[in-house]
Amino acid sequence: MKRAIFLASVAFTVSAYAAPVRPAITGVSHLSVYSADMAKSDAFYTHHLGAVKRPDPEDAKGVRYYFNARQFVEVLPLPANAGINRMDHGAFNTADAEGLRAYLAANKIAVPKAVTKASDGSKYFRVKDPEGNTIEFIEAPKSLPDIPAVSPSNRMIHFGMIVHSQAAEDPFYRKLLGFKPYWFGGMTSENPTWISSQVPEGHEWVEYMIVSGPEKTGIPASMPQATAGVLNHFALGVGNMEKTVTLLTEGERISEKNDGPKIGRDGKWQFNMYDPDGTRAEFMEFHAATKPCCSPFTASDPEE
Known part of the structure; x- marks a missing residue:
């Protein structure tokens, strides 16, 4: 009897101190970017992309441009020390x-002492990934903002960011956080430079935009701002690219700088527009129209 009580006590103690279980990471929340001219950025995000402007509950100096109640682009005034960088952080939704x-802390990741509660009731915290990119995890507020229907897209399906080494980043995203391989490719099949990993409890993804050079982290010193804006980007999902481009054209909503439409190396139709600071907004069809190069898709596409 005493032995049974002792073993039960040990089991309870081990259970009480077991490592935390990772909560669900359900999708992309937002990309946070810098603007040298907030008025010009406002025209791009509201007129060209059709996003809904709302105050920023995390930063009073910023503005959010919503595509739906849980996804948006956050635009912040350009810091004096930003250089050519126009990306502040990327963010994912968590339950x-x-x-x-607590889960990340238990796995030896540097985290803040507590989450921050924003003015809308959402909770969030930020960490650095292995290459020093700032990543935010946000728990939505109980009362979501009322966002009218957005056209031509109300779904952010991925964001991309400059990365130097897949081997350095994968232990964080894929092993620790449980992100799933989705697709990889590049300008040549022999040299994959676009590596996509879906969130563990959803179908949206982060895209490593692999760069080379002597640096191990950050934007390469020789890289122009325009190139950095192409790589640090976000994508909006659409069901039909022809209808999307027609709608944008008829509404005189095509930005001054744009390219496409074209079929990307992943076999999906895409069309790119660029905000006034060069950050790329990529319209992308949910499903491939042709066979992708380099790799098959190894997870399900986002739903339309």
């Missing part, structure tokens, strides 16, 4: 911000 913070 439990505090639980995820």
Whole structure:
């Protein structure tokens, strides 16, 4: 009897101190970018992309441009020390911000002492990934903002960011956080430079935009701002690219700088527009129209 009680006590103690379980990471929340001229950025995000402008609950100096109640681009005034960088951070939605913070802490990731509660009731925290990119995890507020229908797209399906080494980043995203391989490719089949990993409890993804050079982190010193804006980007999902481009054209909503439409190396139709600071907004069809190069898709596409 005493032995049974002892073993039960040990089991309880081990259970009580078991490592935290990772809460669900359900999708892309937002990309946060810098603007040298907030008025010009406002025209791009509201007129060209059709996003809904709302105050920024995390930063009073910023503005959010919503595509739906849980996804947006955050635009912040350009810091004096930004250089050519126009990306502040990328963010993912989670079911439990505090639980995820505790999970990362238990796995030796540097985290803040507590989550931050924004003015809308959302909870969030930020960490650095292995290459120093700032990544935010956000738990939506109980009362979501009322966002009217956005056209031509109300779904952010991925964001991309400059990365130097897949081997350095994968232990964080794929092993620790459980992101799933989706597709990889590049300008040549022999040299994959676009590596996509879907969130573990959803179908949206982060895209490593692999760069080379002597640096191990950050934007290469020799890279022009325009190139950095192409790589640090976000994508909006659409069901039909012809209808999307027609709608944008008829509404005189095509930005001054744009390219496409074209079929990308992943076999999906895409069309790119660029905000006034060069950040690329990529319209992308949900499903491939042709066979992708380099790699098959190894996870399900986002739903339309």
